[in-house]
Amino acid sequence: MKKIILSLSALCLVAFTSCKENAAQKIEESNVAAAAERDAVSSKFPVIEFDKKEHDFGEIEAKTAVETVFSYKNTGDAPLVITDIKSSCGCTVPQDWSREPLAPGDSGKFTVKFNGSGSNKITKTITVTANTEKGSEIVKITAFVKPDPTKAEAKS
Template sequence: MKKVLVVLSAICLVGFTSCKEDATKKIDAENVAAAAERDAKANVFPVMEFDKTEHDFGEIASGTPVETVFTYKNVGEAPLVITDVKSSCGCTIPKDWSREPLAPGESGKFTVKFNGKGTNKVTKVVTVTANTKTGRETVKISAFVKPDPNAAQKANLPMAQ
């Protein structure tokens, strides 16, 4: 057992002392410059600026579909990439956003459609997932949904057999 331990120690000693080349001579100055530039850009994010962050549809009759368009601009210094746009419920549907990178200074838009379901004051949040510093931006829609005047009549109709 002692012989095995002595042999392994000797091999390790030879292995650690045989590298006489200076590691600093292996560093490439171009790689260092490229890494410094990459790291400087890592702290630069796109910034999404909306024309409006809330839209109020006002009073609408129950079941009346409405939609609005949110326009945004990339006011940051890096390309903006939107990976997803989701609403807080299935009654609100965001659509038509660009999945292509948006260069600094360029604008884009997406549509939000609300099906008009609910009662009284209804507010829905739409979350935009993008490569911004926070990773998520939000906009809101709201409406005052008036009851359908025909709903009571529809509820009192006899069922067909």
């Protein structure tokens, strides 16, 4: 048993002392420059700036479809990529946004359709997932949905 432990110890000693190259000498200057450039670029993010963060449809009749357009601009230092836009419920449908990168200074837009479901004051959120520093932005729609007149007549 002592011979096995002594042999393993000797083997480990040989393995650790046989590498005489210094790891710092293996680093190429071009790789250091490329890493510095990559790190500088990675700290730049796109910034999405909306023309409005909330849209109020006002009073609408129940089951009346309405829509609005949210415009945005990339005010950051890197291309903006919107990967997804989702609403808080199925009654609100975001659509027509570009999945292509949006260069700094360029603008885009997407449409939000609301089918008029619900009653009284409603607020729906739309989450825009993008490559911004926060990762997502939120815009809202609000409306006051008046009671469905056909239901009121049916009760009479």
